[in-house]
Amino acid sequence: MAALFLGINANAARMDMVDVSNNNGYMSTAEYVSMRNEFGVKALTVKISEGTTFKDGYTASNIANGQAAGLYVNGYHFAHYKTKNQAIVEADFAGETAKAAGLPVGAVLVTDVESKEANNQSQATNDRNNAAFMKEIQKFGYRADIYTSGSWANNKMTIKGKTGWIAAYPYVVSGKNWYSTNHAWQWSSTAKFRISYGGFDVSQLNSNYYTADQKSTIKPTNKDAIKANNRKANKNIYKPAASAEWVNEKKTYTLKTAVKLRTGASTSSNMIAILPAGTTVKTDQAIIQGGYRWVRQPRFNGYGYLATGPASNTLEYVKSGATNTYYTVKYGDSWWTIAQRNGLSMTTLAAQNGKSIYSTIYPGQKVIIK
Structure with missing residues (x-):
């Protein structure tokens, strides 16, 4: 071997x-x-x-x-x-x-x-x-x-x-x-x-x-x-900044996939819970550190922290609650054809709809294109 x-x-x-x-x-x-x-x-x-x-x-x-x-x-x-x-x-x-x-x-x-x-x-x-x-x-x-x-x-x-x-x-x-x-x-x-x-x-x-x-x-x-x-x-490697500070960022996120909620902004911090896909999370601050972009969630007994993606912010696990543009799937469409028409990768298109590229789409279904 x-x-x-x-x-x-x-x-x-x-x-x-x-x-x-x-x-x-x-x-x-x-x-x-x-x-x-x-x-x-x-x-x-x-x-x-x-x-x-x-x-x-x-x-x-x-x-x-x-x-x-x-x-x-x-x-x-x-x-x-x-x-x-x-x-x-x-x-x-x-x-x-x-x-x-x-x-x-x-x-x-x-x-x-x-x-x-x-x-x-x-x-x-x-x-x-x-x-x-x-x-x-x-x-x-x-x-x-x-x-x-x-x-x-x-x-x-x-x-x-x-x-x-x-x-x-x-x-x-x-x-x-x-x-x-x-x-x-x-x-x-x-x-x-x-x-x-x-x-x-x-x-x-x-x-x-x-x-x-x-x-x-x-x-x-x-x-x-x-x-x-x-x-x-292998070149998609994050290079951390010299220092990082928390910034105010009041947003509402809807999780595309399950995400671990932690006691601190670090992957070594203890896990509070696994938030399932579809969970709505309201945050008040954000920071770039340790190779990830973290947000802070106020909770009844303190704060929880979750990573929304890499520090480069090119692979987000969550999307903000902005107004979306939808496309209605037609017969013969696939993730590939829809992504190509809208200047997206298949992975990005599927992810922003909370799906994988292996998920089946059907005529009449609405998908988010931006």
Whole structure:
């Protein structure tokens, strides 16, 4: 494993695996070859399905073109199940859809657990449902795993060592191998590839699970480019100011995702509570320090503090209560097409609507475009 995964650049997070869906549009074999040769991508994980009705329209072409480029190809299903029986039904739907699209036997078929349904369940319920999904998916000849966010791992659901694909986007990427005991760490949702449009989710593989414990017979052709491109992707690094002061900032925020409320403006401060997505927070002051932008919430017995994003303020977890402009989704729209028309990235568009780019949108639905 060391030769396969650690030989390129030990000081930078690697772009070992990329995941794609209909939101990325049609992806050609040439694009996947470029990812492999110039960026060191080894594995591809393709969206298969969502819930019990949605089938990704690009699954078959992504599988075929990824295989033609010499990548290991896996799949994922965006889960909405709330019960064990629903998990089994979704697994059957995902397995049948994957088979029909050509996902090879022995590939990993992941359950992507980040939905509002899972957020409303107890850890024990999520564990039971995830176990049922993974057991059922193996009946189709696929290996199973769980994808979720770092804040949900071992909080909303149990993710044991030597399992799991964990998403966590640090503001200083280089120098630390996050989630090294799990199969994979998704460290960016905005990676750029030379001949592909838009931002991509990229992950570092910390085991051979997503490459079926094999070495690819097709090797990258430009190792110097891989080193340079991986370093470039790691460049989103915050450089702190010499000093910081609290400033008055009376605002009302609506949380896009769950955020930890702490006793002080530091990630080492004790946690008061985890505020769920949709919570309204009124603040009176803000500060830039420790790599984050913090705000202060007056409470009945003092103050609570939460990070709204990095100090550069380019990745906000929350949005202020300003007047928004909405777009009504039409038939054939996707996060990608709407984002492109409005000069946004898919990730930004989905995030400002409190969604992920894997969330399904429907004709007639209103989305915030600014």
